[in-house]
Amino acid sequence: xxxxxxxxxxxxxxxxxxxxxxxxxxxxxxxxxxxxxxxxxxxxxxxxxxxxxxxxxxxxxxxxxxxxxxxxxxxxxxxxxxxxxxxxxxx
Amino acid sequence: xxxxxxxxxxxxxxxxxxxxxxxxxxxxxxxxxxxxxxxxxxxxxxxxxxxxxxxxxxxxxxxxxxxxxxxxxxxxxxxxxxxxxxxxxxxxxxxxxxxxxxxxxxxxxxxxxxxxxxxxxxxxxxxxxxxxxxxxxxxxxxxxxxxxxxxxxxxxxxxxxxxxxxxxxxxxxxxxxxxxxxxxxxxxxxxxxxxxxxxxxxxxxxxxxxxxxxxxxxxxxxxxxxxxxxxxxxxxxxxxxxxxxxxxxxxxxxxxxxxxxxxxxxxxxxxxxxxxxxxxxxxxxxxxxxxxxxxxxxxxxxxxxxxxxxxxxxxxxxxxxxxxxxxxxxxxxxxxxxxxxxxxxxxxxxxxxxxxxxxxxxxxxxxxxxxxxxxxxxxxxxxxxxxxxxxxxxxxxxxxxxxxxxxxxxxxxxxxxxxxxxxxxxxxxxxxxxxxxxxxxxxxxxxxxxxxxx
Numbered sequence: 298x299x300x301x302x303x304x305x306x307x308x309x310x311x312x313x314x315x316x317x318x319x320x321x322x323x324x325x326x327x328x329x330x331x332x333x334x335x336x337x338x339x340x341x342x343x344x345x346x347x348x349x350x351x352x353x354x355x356x357x358x359x360x361x362x363x364x365x366x367x368x369x370x371x372x373x374x375x376x377x378x379x380x381x382x383x384x385x386x387x388x
Numbered sequence: 389x390x391x392x393x394x395x396x397x398x399x400x401x402x403x404x405x406x407x408x409x410x411x412x413x414x415x416x417x418x419x420x421x422x423x424x425x426x427x428x429x430x431x432x433x434x435x436x437x438x439x440x441x442x443x444x445x446x447x448x449x450x451x452x453x454x455x456x457x458x459x460x461x462x463x464x465x466x467x468x469x470x471x472x473x474x475x476x477x478x479x480x481x482x483x484x485x486x487x488x489x490x491x492x493x494x495x496x497x498x499x500x501x502x503x504x505x506x507x508x509x510x511x512x513x514x515x516x517x518x519x520x521x522x523x524x525x526x527x528x529x530x531x532x533x534x535x536x537x538x539x540x541x542x543x544x545x546x547x548x549x550x551x552x553x554x555x556x557x558x559x560x561x562x563x564x565x566x567x568x569x570x571x572x573x574x575x576x577x578x579x580x581x582x583x584x585x586x587x588x589x590x591x592x593x594x595x596x597x598x599x600x601x602x603x604x605x606x607x608x609x610x611x612x613x614x615x616x617x618x619x620x621x622x623x624x625x626x627x628x629x630x631x632x633x634x635x636x637x638x639x640x641x642x643x644x645x646x647x648x649x650x651x652x653x654x655x656x657x658x659x660x661x662x663x664x665x666x667x668x669x670x671x672x673x674x675x676x677x678x679x680x681x682x683x684x685x686x687x688x689x690x691x692x693x694x695x696x697x698x699x700x701x702x703x704x705x706x707x708x709x710x711x712x713x714x715x716x717x718x719x720x721x722x723x724x725x726x727x728x729x730x731x732x733x734x735x736x737x738x739x740x741x742x743x744x745x746x747x748x749x750x751x752x753x754x755x756x757x758x759x760x761x762x763x764x765x766x767x768x769x770x771x772x773x774x775x776x777x778x779x780x781x782x783x784x785x786x787x788x789x790x791x792x793x794x795x796x797x798x799x800x801x802x803x804x805x806x807x808x809x810x811x812x813x814x815x816x817x818x819x820x821x822x823x824x825x826x827x828x829x830x831x832x833x834x835x836x837x838x839x840x841x842x
Contacts, residue, residue: 346635346637348635348637348646348648
């Protein structure tokens with residue numbers, strides 16, 4: 298299964314909202330910039346989670362359902378890092 | 389229980405399970421308030437070799453509202469850090485632990501404290517040692533001395549302790565959860581058996597305590613130490629909470645754990661038994677994740693508590709007046725959600741305004757009682773629950789009697805409580821040695837070697 302199909306099959310819920318947005322790195326430039334928004338739906342029972350293992354090598358793992366796949370995708374990681382806006386911790 | 393395992397989700401997460409909150413003017417230092425939040429319910433003292441400890445991945449918070457809006461004006465946040473000296477042994481300790489720096493102590497825990505107030509957030513303590521658990525005479529031979537060494541006096545004026553203690557909460561769990569049985573009155577139960585004394589299963593168990601003693605002036609809205617009990621600024625609203633990061637990733641192949649995202653509250657506690665008895669099962673987890681300012685959503689459960697309807701059914705003929713009481717319980721709303729307004733109890737108020745919120749409400753202008761009465765205000769002792777909560781207050785009996793109608797005449801004098809309302813109790817008391825007279829007030833934890841004794 299290629300990445301596009303994997304993400305499509307994995308469902309619509311995305312943690313790290315940029316993950317779906319960079320499917321097909323070649324088309325990334327044509328896509329609109331990520332937009333900060335408030336959550337509009339509850340967390341689904343099967344959450345798709347993308348977590349970056351190594352920024353420099355572009356290694357990212359996408360977990361969904363009971364499986365996960367690790368990719369080397371610098372464009373995806375770059376966009377995820379950009380999306381990971383730091384916010385001030387509230388005590 | 390007060391809040392031990394009170395909700396489905398938190399019952400599976402003991403290190404984040406806030407079991408009790410206490411807040412009182414310190415009897416031996418009346419210019420200070422002591423706030424205690426307990427975690428990890430039902431610790432069996434022999435529970436090794438990985439003895440109990442706080443969660444390094446949990447953020448423990450104590451909240452103080454000093455202006456009546458049910459939002460925190462002062463926050464103390466505790467974060468823990470476990471350290472392993474020798475990873476090549478299975479032992480918690482490799483010899484007697486004679487001090488907090490003893491090399492025989494293998495698995496230690498330290499913590500830091502942040503304070504947030506209107507001036508900002510400041511770290512007020514770091515690298516503070518917790519004591520070991522009380523293992524037994526060979527491992528922790530001088531436990532009280534070890535524990536006392538873990539009482540830290542901070543430069544900012546606070547005194548803190550975080551570690552294992554004897555659980556000070558007393559209740560007959562076995563009977564209450566058996567269809568509301570109260571052993572002293574079980575001959576009157578719908579399914580009767582001969583009356584018997586109460587049994588307290590917590591008397592042999594430990595908890596993990598976070599205790600902080602704070603100068604009153606550090607908590608009030610204007611930095612004063614109030615002396616007029618009628619003043620609104622004398623009342624503090626206090627609660628505790630525990631939070632976890634939103635995401636946790638387990639990498640077993642590399643023996644690594646990762647966390648990410650904001651802190652999400654998973655446990656909350658103000659008044660004892662609020663979530664346990666008042667909030668219905670389907671809403672308990674949500675309540676734990678919410679804040680006091682939203683407790684208006686639970687007002688109906690306070691006005692018409694399920695237990696008040698059950699008592700006349702479980703004890704036929706014993707509570708006829710309670711059975712006929714259908715009006716909203718304004719007395720319980722005052723005790724649990726707004727504080728008691730002036731003019732209800734002579735010489736006392738702990739009213740924080742119309743905002744409905746579950747908080748312990750402590751009037752710091754009421755001095756400590758020379759001879760505390762376990763029934764608190766119900767027993768004529770204005771320094772006890774529901775004016776804050778002291779370690780020895782019999783909150784189970786107080787709340788049982790209140791729900792049974794004993795306090796309803798405070799808001800409707802024409803109501804006559806049933807005779808049983810002023811007698812009902814689970815029939816247990818803390819017994820000797822449960823508490824100590826100085827900070828952190830909860831007694832020495834039971835040792836694993838000695839408990840149970842046979």
